[in-house]
Amino acid sequence: MSIRTIGVIGAGTIGRGVAQSFAESGFEVVLVDVSQAQLDSATEQIGRDLLVQPMLLGKPLKDDAKTVLARITTATELTALADVDFVVENVTEDWAVKRSVYEQIDTICRPGVIFGVNTSAVPITRVGSVTGRPAEILGLHFMNPVPMMDTVEVVSGHFTSEATLDTALGLLPEMGKEGIIVKDAPGFITNRVLMVTINEAIFCVQEGVASAEDVDKMFRGCFGHKMGPLETGDLIGLDTILNSITVMYESYKDSKYRPAPLLQRMVDARLLGRKTGQGFYTY
Numbered sequence: 001m002s003i004r005t006i007g008v009i010g011a012g013t014i015g016r017g018v019a020q021s022f023a024e025s026g027f028e029v030v031l032v033d034v035s036q037a038q039l040d041s042a043t044e045q046i047g048r049d050l051l052v053q054p055m056l057l058g059k060p061l062k063d064d065a066k067t068v069l070a071r072i073t074t075a076t077e078l079t080a081l082a083d084v085d086f087v088v089e090n091v092t093e094d095w096a097v098k099r100s101v102y103e104q105i106d107t108i109c110r111p112g113v114i115f116g117v118n119t120s121a122v123p124i125t126r127v128g129s130v131t132g133r134p135a136e137i138l139g140l141h142f143m144n145p146v147p148m149m150d151t152v153e154v155v156s157g158h159f160t161s162e163a164t165l166d167t168a169l170g171l172l173p174e175m176g177k178e179g180i181i182v183k184d185a186p187g188f189i190t191n192r193v194l195m196v197t198i199n200e201a202i203f204c205v206q207e208g209v210a211s212a213e214d215v216d217k218m219f220r221g222c223f224g225h226k227m228g229p230l231e232t233g234d235l236i237g238l239d240t241i242l243n244s245i246t247v248m249y250e251s252y253k254d255s256k257y258r259p260a261p262l263l264q265r266m267v268d269a270r271l272l273g274r275k276t277g278q279g280f281y282t283y
């Protein structure tokens with residue numbers, strides 16, 4: 001099946017980047033979110049990012065920003081995905097929410113259409129089990145900001161077929177990205193390591209060992225990281241960090257994944273980072 005139209009579900013922090021990246025690469029995109037306000041703000045943000053990111057990357061767009069934006073249509077109903085050739089799902093990191101989406105799109109999308117799960121920690125095999133197409137389900141863990149990151153963690157679930165992996169590994173280079181295959185384990189590789197680091201950095205701030213600014217400064221200065229763990233947490237969204245580390249805590253039954261109480265408190269207070277204008281820093 002030739003892949004020309006991509007269904008992107010969820011127009012939040014990561015979904016809008018996925019939609020932008022596919023559109024920049026010449027694909028038609030149907031972007032679906034339950035919230036019209038979220039779709040409107042995603043479209044506005046994509047418009048701004050299309051102007052800024054190519055300059056930051058030093059790589060001009062192949063087509064002008066207007067043409068790229070025109071490739072993205074939006075909808076609030078999953079039924080808009082009936083004719084898409086490939087799906088990338090990016091809804092809230094909550095199993096009940098994701099499960100309901102997969103049960104619906106399994107009946108809406110054509111048989112054989114592959115579903116890429118963009119999750120921080122939900123097992124891909126579990127997603128496959130609620131659909132009638134477990135061989136066509138794989139993890140596509142895009143990194144934020146998607147248009148600027150060139151590597152994708154590709155997760156092979158228990159039933160993911162070689163054909164599905166081959167299709168995804170062939171599609172990613174069309175977006176200028178490379179996929180690295182990992183096996184299915186909660187948190188995969190990237191988040192199993194990253195979330196523990198961010199969570200532990202939050203414990204350090206909570207205990208008053210150092211300020212958020214100084215923790216981040218050390219990671220930039222001592223290790224040459226572009227961003228420290230708390231800036232990264234604010235970029236990803238502290239609710240997503242909490243959900244991810246909680247999924248790993250529940251999956252591995254290992255106390256090293258227990259969420260920091262300060263993380264929980266900040267999420268309760270809606271201090272979620274960039275997306276709400278305030279996290280460890282003010283935006």
Ligand SMILES: NC(=O)c1ccc[n+]([C@@H]2O[C@H](COP(=O)([O-])OP(=O)(O)OC[C@H]3O[C@@H](n4cnc5c(N)ncnc54)[C@H](O)[C@@H]3O)[C@@H](O)[C@H]2O)c1
Nearest residue numbers: 010011012013014033034038090091092093119120144236
């Ligand atoms: N933020 C990151 O850096 C990042 C990186 C990689 C993967 N992820 C994963 O991507 C997913 C989305 O994360 P995010 O940070 O973009 O979250 P977010 O909260 O910014 O966005 C989630 C979006 O999903 C929408 N949504 C909720 N239920 C829906 C439904 N039933 N149908 C359609 N849309 C629905 C919400 O309205 C919201 O716009 C999560 O699973 C997360 O773990 C996030």
